[in-house]
Amino acid sequence: MWAVALKELRQMRRDRISVLMIVMIPVVDLLLFGYAINYNPRNLHAAVADQAMTATSRAAVMDMTATGIIRLHDVADTPQALVDMLRRGEVSVGIAIPPDYERRLADGRPAVQVMVDGTDTVVQAAANQLAQMPLERPNGGRIAPDAPQIEVVSFYNPERRSAVSIVPGLIGLILTMTMMMFTAMAAVRERERGNMELLIATPLSRSALMVGKVLPYAVIGLIQTTLILVLGFWFFDVPLRGSLLDVYIASVLLILANLSMGLLISNYTRTQFQAIQVAMLVFLPSILISGFMFPFAGMPDAVQWGAEVLPMTQFLRLIRGVMLRGASIWELWPAVLALVGFTVVTMALAIARFRKRLD
Template sequence: MNLTRLFAIVLKELRQLRRDRLTFAMILGIPTLQLLLFGFAINLDIRGIDAAAVDQAQTARSREALATMAATGVIALHGQADSPAQLQEWIRQGRISLGIVIPADFERRVETRDAPALQVMVDGSDQSVQAAARQLATMPLAGVAASYQSVEVVNFYNPERRAPVNTVPGLIGVILTMTLVMFTGMALVRERERGNLEMLIATPVSPWELTLGKVLPFVGIGLVQVTVVLLLGKLVFAVPIRGHLLEVYTAALLFILANLALGILISTLAKTQFQSMQLAFFTFLPQILLSGFMFPYAGMPKAAQWLAEILPMTHFIRLIRAIMLRGAGLQDMPNDLLALGVIAAVLLIVSTRRIRKKLD
């Protein structure tokens, strides 16, 4: 082995890397940003879960019980409902994730200890909320022996606490993000590397026509992937689809468009297919880690939650779990539906303008 020749090759690669500013920036920027972001954002301690209560007893001890639960910081009480049925409806709509029911005979139950003193309703479509409910259930009431099981947990939508019921709907978002962003991210780059982009510039094709022409074939691919996951989830894991299939595909279509537009945007930024893969991976990690798919959204600091709100997967996870597991409709989740639509539209507009610059 000739060390001189080896050193010359190494030096050549380092010089080439220095000239490739985007790759050089990603080598330093990706680990730095991800360490800072995820080091602060990923937190398994669940805090501030949206909750409401029904206090049918209206006694000093019942109010103290609610105050004690709120003081833990695990839940954030957002008012009182009129009945347990209204609490359940709010859970179905996604307005709250946890409901507390204090019965009218609360004082008698505490004194006789013949039944749980109060009930906690849980949105079983989110495993982190289930964990928070179990944490609250172990909390003794003031003035009551710790051995008394004072809290009864009622798990809606996933009473068996099966993990696939929670993970399979979210996996639709993960699979679509991982495949579609990467496929479209390499679309324009591949055309440029093969010399086809110059031929497209010579044609009267408009930026919108080029964008839609690149996006539309993958829309069909994305819908096929959704169908495959739904079928396998139903047949293999017995994951229910309680809502309307049309609404499932409507939410998925918006999410597919957002991912494809993001991929096209990446393809206008990258110079090589390797760079486009790096950028796609860089956008993939925040979506899977901050969307609530793997780690509880309620445990994140506010800055991380604000960042999660601009990620399409955050809103899709909420929509798909609400429709499939809780039987909610799109009309029950207007904010997430609107946010997903706005994100898709903004990404399409920005990516189309970037393509116009390439064509010009």
């Protein structure tokens, strides 16, 4: 038994990627959960439409910003412009102040309307915190917090059901896990089974061989997307406010991005076990810092910059914008461009790394 244990240790020591994963996985998890993950909503992108333009209304906006929950990202002329920003995903919170703001305060009526993107339950919780703020009176003093001076309106998910925001994100989660893992093991499996010699002997170019390897998985990804959509509509009554074609276009973009990433991983690993380890190391950040589980805006700026590289982050913006907010995929063109660029770069690296040689 001792001899077998020593053999396993020696074999593990020779496997450099496994040794690296033993160190990297706990380090990455610790940094992500300890530094990047923040349950408290902070720095949510917000826009304001201040139609009163008085010192009191400006003070109200400054007080809301001082909480750290929101960060002013833009200024709009009308409440309808705020709704358009919410639909395009440019902001998560819209603050509408009517022209008769001070009169409403004096009469004890709701004086501020906070519009929130209901596709994210964290944003709704942040808006509820803002609604508890006391507002300053025109003649000094503050309105009691229990007075309903701030009205919260949830767009796209008025019932505040968590399934509405989770199910579209599950499309990206499942596609990321399966597509990346399948293709990460594709080329490695051919080497382990001895089939690489047959593929090398074919007259196919490197590009044709790599594309041919991923095409079946792309079809599998579309089948998975259809299955999730059908079950989401059937069991959870998830709405589809945008175009179904746009949903499939967004899914295809994510599928291609993950397939190219999986191929790149397969070219740097020698066994299927190594491929799974590296794929999981990439998959973990896709769950934790993409905005699927934890508030994206509450993360440090450095983490947000890193998360912008992840295909899952861009896909969440696309799928929630199309399915839940009814936006056109072309209105969300920055995310489309990011996914296309990621696919082109990673596929080019995978093709350049692949050699039709056994040594």
